[in-house]
Amino acid sequence: MAAFETVWRSIEAHAGQVFHTKRGIPFSYAVRYGQVHLDNTNRILPRTDFVKAHGLMPLSGPGELPGLQGPSYIFGILTDRRIGGPDPAPVNDHVPPRVGSGRRYRGMSRDDSDEAYVIGLCDEVLGETGLPQHRFDWLLGDPGANGKRAKLPVDAYWPGHELVVEYRELQHDQPMPHFDKPDKLTVSGVHRGEQRARYDRRRETEIPPRGLRLVVIRPADLDADSRGRLRRTRTSDLEVVRGLLARSSDEDRVLDAFRRWLTTEGWTPATPTEPWTGIEAERGGERLIIEAKGRTEEQGTGADVAYGRLLRRMTDQSPATRYALVLPTASVRHAARVPAHVRCLLRVDLYEVTDDNRVLLRPAAPG
Incomplete structure (x- = not known):
């Protein structure tokens, strides 16, 4: 191993x-300032720790650096x-798991967890280092008892990909x-298991309306044993x-754009009143029930299907409840075949999501 000053200059150069x-x-x-700042975590590694590790080389693994x-x-x-x-040993296609799993056990850091491994795979796919x-x-x-609410963490966030x-x-x-x-x-x-489920639902409810895409990955999605390792x-x-x-699908794009628009217009996500409703939002005393479709091979058929789904959701007779049909530009002319006065009577508003993800309201009737 080279002298440490030479090693440190190489660390700086790379x-x-x-x-x-x-x-x-x-x-x-x-x-x-003599410290290594990692891009995928807030952790800062002091130069002195590199000095100590260098003095212990050669090592077979990070477990020898307590x-x-x-x-x-x-x-x-x-x-x-x-x-x-x-020369580093080649990275095997199959890396044996540590005892435990993504959960952290004694002697196991978050850096070694299954969670960190999955986030690393995401970094590689996205070409961006996430914020764990x-x-x-x-x-x-x-x-809590003092009335304060702690910020909930998410496993990782990639701002460039929202x-x-x-x-x-x-x-x-x-x-x-x-x-x-x-x-x-x-x-x-409630006990921690119920709280965990509650907070998972909160993430699912509150993250997408902010214009962010939420992807949930589970051990069963990957190569895991029966214990989830x-x-x-x-x-x-x-x-x-x-x-x-x-x-x-293009429907994901349309939904993402419309969720962002809802937030900028002062709407907040609401728990759906019907089990088959995908998105609902509230603003003051208003409520919006939403059906969205992306591009399909038969744009006219897609618009008709969206209307049908929206009609089945019209169980609330309150004038404060409106219905939104959200479609890409290519489908709007097909949806507009339903006369404006009919859409007005049904309290249906037509929204267009353009190819550059702008949202345009096409009211059911003037005024």
Whole structure:
């Protein structure tokens, strides 16, 4: 191994390039004021920790660096041949999982978790380093004894893609006493398992209306054993993640654009009054029930189907409730075949989402 000053100069020279942890998770960094600032986490690695790790080389893994900040990242940097380490062992397609899973056990850091592995795959697919454990000002938990509400974290957020990813392990979908702690109440007045389910629903309700796409990934989506531990078969996992992150249809684009528009117009998401309603929103005393469609091969048929679905939702006779038909530009002329006075009587407003994602209101009647 080269002398440390030479190693440090190499670390500075390769800032901004992509490195990998031993488990193949990609990351990059910047060097400022003698510290390494990671791009995919708020963690800062001091130069002194690199000095200590360098003095312990050679090492077989980050587990031999106790007490240091971000040992997985330090190990990944120091053992990279660009920095002066030996040629790194090739990253196997199948990486054996650590004991446990994405959950953190004693001796296991978040950097080594299944969650971090999945976020790393997302980074690679998106070409952007996500912000792990990001907290939005508007996504809040239940009030505590002092009345204050903590910001709820999301597993990762990619601002450039307006995307949030949640990696939900088995305890999110089935009772697990070890994690649920049924004998202990949280600030929500329920045990941790019920609170977890409540907060998951809150994320699902409040994130999309902010114009952000929410993608939920579960162990069953990837190569996992019966206990939900990822086997980390990188090639197949990467393809699955690529498919999950892809926008599945033009309807997703239309919905994303309309949700953003609702927020800018002062609407807030509401719990649907009917089980088959996808989106509802409230503003003051008004309520909006929404049906959206994307591009289809038969634009006229698609518009007719959307009208039919909206008609089935017209169970509220209150004049404060209106109905929105949201369509891409190519379908608007077909939807406009229903006369304006009929749409007015039914309290249906027609919204156009343009190809550049602007939302235009086409009122049912003038005024």
